[in-house]
Amino acid sequence: xxxSTSEGKQAAQKRIMGSVIGVVIVSTSYILLFTINPELVQFxxxxxxxxxxxxxxxxxxxxxxxxxTNSPSIGIFDAxxxxxxxxxxxxxYGFNNVPYYGQGQSPWGAMTYGMSGxxxxxxxxxxxxxxxxxxxxxxxxxxxxIMGEIATQSGARKCSGGGGTNGAQFVKALQNxxxxxxxxxxxxxxxxxxxxxxxxxxxxxxxxxxGPQIGYTNTNKLNTHGGHFIVLTGVEERxxxxxxxxxxxxxxxxxxxxxxxxxxxxxAAPYDFIYIHP
Numbered sequence: 001x002x003x004s005t006s007e008g009k010q011a012a013q014k015r016i017m018g019s020v021i022g023v024v025i026v027s028t029s030y031i032l033l034f035t036i037n038p039e040l041v042q043f044x045x046x047x048x049x050x051x052x053x054x055x056x057x058x059x060x061x062x063x064x065x066x067x068x069t070n071s072p073s074i075g076i077f078d079a080x081x082x083x084x085x086x087x088x089x090x091x092x093y094g095f096n097n098v099p100y101y102g103q104g105q106s107p108w109g110a111m112t113y114g115m116s117g118x119x120x121x122x123x124x125x126x127x128x129x130x131x132x133x134x135x136x137x138x139x140x141x142x143x144x145x146i147m148g149e150i151a152t153q154s155g156a157r158k159c160s161g162g163g164g165t166n167g168a169q170f171v172k173a174l175q176n177x178x179x180x181x182x183x184x185x186x187x188x189x190x191x192x193x194x195x196x197x198x199x200x201x202x203x204x205x206x207x208x209x210x211g212p213q214i215g216y217t218n219t220n221k222l223n224t225h226g227g228h229f230i231v232l233t234g235v236e237e238r239x240x241x242x243x244x245x246x247x248x249x250x251x252x253x254x255x256x257x258x259x260x261x262x263x264x265x266x267x268a269a270p271y272d273f274i275y276i277h278p
Contacts, residue, residue, distance in 0.1 A: 091218035095245035102252035118159035127165035129249035188273035211271035215258030
């Protein structure tokens, strides 16, 4: 019995010493933390703050994967009545001598547009391809690869959150470019932007526009895009209608890609125009 009593006393002593050591460690830790910063020992209740919802900006989502051929499901276009022209003969790319590039063309189509992990030019390169068409129109020796490199180096190429190219950032990079910056780049915006854009197109100069798009192929199939850069190449009168001619880099065949817009479709595309000129 005495042995059991002795072992019990030893166990109790160990527990007491452990408790004392624990108290010393806790007290020392508290003093150290308080000395460093008193806020470190303030144990406030955990509060979960409300996170404000931020909608994804699809303005610069230029992926042609967003093509909804014959299914105009983009809300801003739902109220536009279909008014295709009857005579579509000769509606091809290259109106007003604006050269055509397809973002899926060889050799750049299968190349990565941007840093490692980005998609290809075929999938998301309508911005550099559209800008390349306009600069070629003004006799600059460029193609989508050259424009894509500028977009990538400037940070305008975005490969997350939907992907695409930030048009404003790309324009700024081109304005500051030692060679391509010889041309003037300006935004056509404001309440009268459609009237200004029409005057520019009638003068024979192309425009670039990004964002949601709607238009017809040369076989009058209706195409819509959730986000896409296109080149507006001019204005033409057909069947008593004013139509806007288009170079659509996303489709190398004009029977598949947009080749013209009606005036209603032109004024329904919400975003501003980019005017590049001498």
